[in-house]
Amino acid sequence: MTSAILFDAFGTVIDIKRRLHPYRMLLRLGMQQGLRFGPDALRQLMVFNGSMIGAADLLGVRVFAQELEVIQEALDEELASCVPFPDAVEAIDMLRAAGIRTGICSNLAQAYGPTLRRHFPTVDGFALSYECEVMKPDPLIYQMLCRSLGVTPMRDWHRSVSSVLMIGDSPRCDRDGPRSVGIPGYLLRRNSRGPFGDLVQFATTVLASIKS
DSSP states (O other), X not given: OOOEEEEOSBTTTEEESSOOOHHHHHHHHHHHTTOOOOTHHHHHHHTOOSOHHHHHHHHTOOOOHHHHHHHHHHHHXXXXXXXXXXXXXXXXXXXXXXXXXXXXXXXXXXXXHHHHHHHOTTOSEEEEHXXXXXXXXXXXXXXXXXHHHTOOOXXXXXXXXXXXXXXXXXXXXXXXXXXXXXXXXXXXXXTSSSSOSSHHHHHHHXXXXXXX
């Protein structure tokens, strides 16, 4: 029987209505200063549990007060624009009413964590990259969330039912990553073709499989 569902965060359960990319602003500022950032810069930001000025120090970017104010305002405006997808709220309520635990697993900078938690106070657990110090699709982050939920990924091959499932909008992080630790991962394709176009449809399918 399915005992837990793991969700991705942004693009899956929560939407950023006004994307201003404040961390990209920080990186551009650093590039203007002659710094060169490789792919690891993103990982550094996603596993860093600190403020914007702390992120600047981490990357070696010099930030004056006026520049920091502009970046922080962009961040605040972006955070204020975050809203839950209505189908996400309904789907989580459906699953919890059926006794299924829910968790959110996401790669995100520290600034976004409190907003995410505030919008989803009833979720049973979170595995956020800046807290876990590891990013999807590293197997450890899915395992950490399962431990916090008190569940173990297992599959009933006779009934084709898994104890833990995951859904999100990234093939690499939300489908393939969880599968590496025995968690079937499913893709959410909002406004396009695919088996799941919204989370209520997904939750309905999960609940129907349990009853069958």
